[in-house]
Amino acid sequence: MRALLVVNPAATTTSARTRDVLTHALASDLKLEVATTEYRGHARDLARRAAESGETEIVIALGGDGTVNEVVNGLLHDGPDPESLPRLAVxxxxxTNVFARALGLPNDVVEATGALLDALEAGSERTVGLGLASGVPGTDDAGTPPRWFTFAAGFGFDAGVVGRVEQQRERGKRSTHALYVRQVVRQFLGEQHRSRGTITLSRPGEDPVEDLVLSIICNTAPWSFLGNKPLYAAPEASFDTALDVLGLSRMTPAAVSRYGTQLLASSPEKGPRGKHAVTLHDLTDFTLQSQVPLPFQMDGDHLGLRTSVNFTGVRRALRVIV
Structure with a gap:
């Protein structure tokens, strides 16, 4: 079985020795080609070439959620076709590794490699749905290239947090959960639209949802992890359905305390709720528009400021080894 292993050498929880051991283990069962990423977007380019070659059966992403996102976008460059495209393995x-953990994979690289080899031997796989974000016709963001995401996107507050974390990492800070918590506090203290939001959610055949401060778009649950604790922003979200949305229309100190506590206590049965919380399930097509430019992120990758984004939930988009 021919496979491409895409390795991010900057992955935070692996060493060169660990990567070598994993490569040898995978090569014992696969006809393996190994490619190490050298620049932002390289994993996408490698996966695209593998998909276009018609010879690669599996593309394995060794890295974090950013590497996985690039590989997925390379595989789906010409659109979803799960029966003919290479399968994805992670x-x-x-x-954090949200996508892998949401699939039920071990968070330890050695254990995950063993689980992958077992899944390959058993022929175990599933077809997952994904989200697609694109520009809105007739707006300043109309020319934005479409981009797939695997587990979540954010428009507004949480994307601002991601942007702050990226700035800290560029200054040499390690990506830790404590770093994220600090940036949540700083983003809240610096937020200029806490009392009244600027985001409107529109979908076909329904009244618009207005004045949102925060919009989290989930393709699966959990939405993220704080250490080993899963956080469920949208508990009903699933790889088997389209997209779920959690929107908040208030970010006052009282609202942040209430919804932050609910998020920390969230479970597969219960997420954030209240009169300033909007939850929507299984959406296939909707648009978020803001009166002012706001931060935007997908799969933990900050993509700058946007005033509008269109979202599409695509069921059964890609086969994944699990």
């Missing part, structure tokens, strides 16, 4: 090497 060996988590980042600080």
């Amino acid at each position: 060996v988590p090497g980042g600080s």
